Amino acid sequence: TGKEKWPKGEEEVWKAGMRGVDKDVSDITKSFVNHAQTSLARQAYNLDDFGAYEAAALAARDDLLVNWNETQLNYTRKNPKRAYYLSLEFLMGRTLDNALLNLGLKGEFEEGVKKLGFNMEDLLEKERDAALGNGGLGRLAACYLDSSASQEIPVWGYGLRYQYGIFQQLISPEGNQLEAPDPWLEHQNPWELPRLDVTYEVRFYGHAERSSDGSGRANWSGGQEVMAVAYDVMIPGYNTKTTNNLRLWQSKPKRGFDLNSFNAGNYEAAVESSNSAAAITSVLYPNDHTSTDLANEATVGKELRLKQQYFWTAASLADILRRFKNTGKPITDFPDYAAIQLNDTHPTLAIPELMRILIDEEELSWNQAWQIVTNTFFYTNHTVLPEALEKWAVPLVEHVLPRHLQIIYDINMYFLQAVEKKFPGDRDRLARMSLIEEGYPKQVRMAHLACIGSRKVNGVAELHSELVRTTILKDFVEFEGVSKFGNVTNGVTPRRWLDQCNHELSDLITKTLKIEKKVWLKDLAKLEGLLAFTEDKNFREQWAAIKQRNKERLARHVQTTLGLTVRTDAMFDVQIKRLHEYKRQTLNILGVIHRYLTLKSMTPAERSKCNRKVVFFAGKAAPAYYIAKLTIRLIVNVARVINADADTKDFLQLYFLPDYSVSLAEVLIPASDISQHISTAGTEASGTSNMKFCLNGGLLLGTVDGANIEIAEEVGENNVFFFGHLTPAVEDLRYQHAYHPVPIEQKCPALAKVLNEVSAGMFGDGGVYEPLLNTIRQGDYYLLTDDFDSYIAALAMVDDAYLDRDEWIKKSIRTTAKMGKFSSDRAILEYAESYWNLEQTPVS
Ligand code: C3B
Incomplete structure (x- = not known):
């Protein structure tokens, strides 16, 4: 006052x-x-x-x-209502x-x-990158923090302070990915504030005894107790005083060491518990789009990941509740003051944990507790890939979190009773919807738990949200009604992904629009004003000159880091993202080989008419993902051959840039003429780098998938290059592959020729690549044989369009101009208004 x-x-x-x-x-x-x-x-x-x-x-x-x-x-x-963004990953990059x-x-x-x-x-x-994330999901969390602060919305992030972020990627001379640790905290980290006084105890194992008084309460005791210590990271908003907080937890032993063992001279045993406590937050799991169930990990690995998830959700909830209790409001008001966003299913244990606190500690009834829980949580789904849907083995949950398993079973019992009431006698439906999947062992389906425990559920692009409603959560839509299932299309922060990474372009935009930068960077729809300048020759020249300088900056970067000379009088074609079969880097590299073979078959005179092109790849593969690693190896070896071929090297160069990171993206994205987002239709939930490229005036070559669709809706179909089969065809095509396979020579001769050259050893020992090539020859789950021809045709259209340089630049300007929708400010305001019910709370 x-x-x-x-x-x-x-x-x-x-x-x-x-x-x-x-x-x-x-x-x-x-x-x-x-x-x-x-x-x-x-x-x-x-x-x-x-x-x-x-x-x-x-x-x-x-x-x-x-x-x-x-x-x-x-x-x-x-004391406004606040939102808490629980994410196991925050891929912040550099801060200064x-x-x-x-x-x-x-x-x-x-x-x-x-x-x-x-x-x-x-x-x-x-500055070293803070790389506490794998890819899109973690970088989205970072963009959302930037936008929350910039839009003066009271949002706190909660995550883990890993000692080691995503591994550093090295490429061996043979082209294999090697992993090295990322000890990012080696030097002091100026961006965090240790809060050694903010600590909570987190319990694991032990036993849970249900009380006999019929209250439904239980007493959970024994086991291991670990301390969570808070480290705060300041999140400044753009052009506002609002500076929000990201709280990261680090584990530490409750007691430094066990004095009994110490006194008995058993020093190793004395520190054992301290080691196992510290291990909880020591490393970020590098598996992206893989449920631990299929991660091929030792049991210890799975158990540690489960402990990470519980450790983080328990500490965060305790902290949120303590803050709420300080206001003196009754616990039943909790959902009026806190919205908790679950970034994917990783923090889903927060649902049974809040039930546990409300029932066992606050002594509420089951119904009161469930009422609070289901008004507090919100769940964002980020993938419909079956192998990425999290499941936890029941015996493991029972061992690590005995009380939570009881609660999960109770939730399931009440839930299935309600389903049975609405759909009497539909046993298949009960089995499909149950939180527990039958089998050996039984498994807890985390997406089902997140869904029924939340007030709302959303996907991250229109198509993806529709797929969530019609595939993985179809039964839940039928049971709970469609209004619970929404969409918030992802966004990216224009501060980092335009102004910081492409300062010259940002300055040109400011000068041209005659609108202050601090205005349009927070109201990105203003970019549309650029449309009026597409016909201005002088403006187009400046636009093109900036792209050229960005290419030269990238070329200098490759020269200093890898000692390689990139030619800059060529089209720059970029695909940068995690290596995954569904993202189809394989399609891209096979397309490059096809181009190489075509160039080789030409006379020098014919070749001289071709578009010059430099192709860039970057991305990490999960350490245990064999096929993804083979793809890297193939790319590196194709690059070795192509870049050394005097016949073609003026027309086609290829680079795999190691150790992809946020900072590397900041150099690559502004330099791109065209970028590739070529997932099998229906598999990429949204994609966010597609937005970053387009924001920087790069054109998009892609499939009709994820946010590509909405980008095309904004910029117009004649400013993007689409190819490939559509989502509704995918199921049927896969069925054909499985039951009526057609030999590849017959179905797609151009692709067959490329595969044969690889097998025959054009890029070194062909045998090495057989397992990768066989994923296409047999089964072809990601439909490369179905999309290859239209992909090649689309690439040809890109070449033709690029040869008309003036028209290309117009397309580039139009693309940037129409990217306003994809600001993460728009996305975070949608969450604040339609989901969390939060208000902007500026510092007065
Ligand atoms: C990703 C999806 O693969 C992307 O399509 C999406 O743009 C981002 O999330 C952000 O929503 N994703 C990821 O990076 N890791 C997962 N485990 C699941 C999805």
Whole structure:
């Protein structure tokens, strides 16, 4: 209210000591030097670029903290409803540049470090990516945090503070992926605040005894107790004081070591429990789109992953409840103050955990508790691939979380009773919908639990949400009504994915639209104003010149990191994403081979008329995903042959860039003329890099899948290149493959020829690739033989279109102009309004 009494001591003394946000260059240089001197114990004589990065980061962090404190105080005072975004992955990338952009201090910092003898660009390069995620799902979480803060919405993220992020990818001379650890916390991390006083105890194992008083309560005791310690990461909004929080939990032993064993001289046993506690948050699981059930992991691996999930959900819920209880409201009001978003099924244990707390600790009745739970949670599904749907073996859950298994069984019993009431005698339906899948062992179906425990369920693009409603959760739609099942099409933050990664383009847009950057970057529909300039020759030339400079920047990056020379007078064709059969990198590389064979068969005169092209791949394969790793090997070896062929190398170059990361994407995306999003129809839930490429004026070559469809709706079908079969045909085509296979030579001779060349050893020992080629020759689950011809035809259309350079640039401008819908600001506002019922809560 402003009239409140100062809480302690003398207000004037406090206020005189308080730091404000840095304003001018001299504030910044002072803070920088001060941190170099005191926090880092360095001086002008021995401060290298890395030290200077750290000093700049600490100065920026102080500014973030000022805003962060004000934001949290504002939330505490106003006590608005808040949303909590539970995600096992937050793929943040680098922070410094984003922090300065959002603080509005980029120019000042640049000038300041220059005065101190450094170059900001060099310092930014010194920062290591925070890579606590596998791919799309984790990067989406990061974009949503940026948008929540930018739109002044009270959202906190909750995740795990892994000691090791996604592995570092190395490529051996033979072309094999090798994995090395990512010890990203090796140096001090200036972006986090250890909260050693914010801790919770989390129990595992032990036994759960149901009380005999008919209350339904139970007593869970014994087993292992582990501490969760909070680390807070500040999330600044763009051009606002609002700075939200991402709280990451780290595990630590409840007791340092076991004194009895220690005294008995058994030192190894004494620290054993401390090791197993620390192990919980030590490493990010690198399996993407794979349920642990099929991950081919040892039982210990599965158990540890289950422990990660429970550890994180239990600590987060305890923290959320403590914050709520501090307000003094009755527990039945909880859903009015907290919405909890489940990012995929990974945090689904939060549902039985909240039931446990409400029943066993708060002593509510089952119905009261279930009422609260089903008004609190929201579930986003990110995939319909069967192998990615999480299931946990019942004996494992019973061993690790005995009380939760009881609760899951109880939820299931009440649920199936209700289903039986609505659909009497439909036993198949009961079996299909049950939370428990029969078999040896029985399994808990986490998507079913997430669905029935949530207020709403959504998919991440129109087509995907429709597939969720009509396939994996069809029975649930029939039972609960369709209105519970919605769609929120994904988005990406234009701060990082346009302004930061493509500063020149962003500046040109600002100048052209005559709208302040701070306005259009938060109201991306304003980009549409660019349409008026497609006919402006001068504007087109500037647009094209920026793309060219971005290509040169990428080429310099490849030159310095790999020592390879990329030609920049060519079309840049990019496919960057996790390696997975459904994403069909294989289709792309086989298309490259086809192009190579075609070029080889031409006379030099014919060749000289062809479009020059450089193809880039990047992406990691899950360490145990054999076929995906073979695909990498094939790409690398095709590159080796093609790039050395004097006949063709002016017309076709190929690069596999190792160790794909957020930072590498920031260099690749602005340089792309065309990017490939070519999943088998119906398999890619949304895709988000498709949005990033188009936002940066790259055109899209893709299948009619995921968010590609909505991108085409926005930019117009004549500005995208579509090919391939549509989703409704897929099931039938797969049936044909299984029961009426046609030899590949007959069905798709062009593809057969390519496969034969690979087998025959054109790219080194052909035998090595047989298992990969056989996935196409036999079964062809991802329909390469069905889509290859239309893919090649689409590539030809891309070549033709590119040869008309002027028209291409117009397409590029039109594409950027129509990307407003895909800002993550739009997406997060949809969640806030239609799901969480939250209001914007600016810092006053
Ligand atoms: C991904 C999907 O594969 C993408 O289509 C989607 O754009 C993103 O999520 C974000 O919604 N996804 C992922 O990265 N990991 C999973 N386990 C499941 C989906």
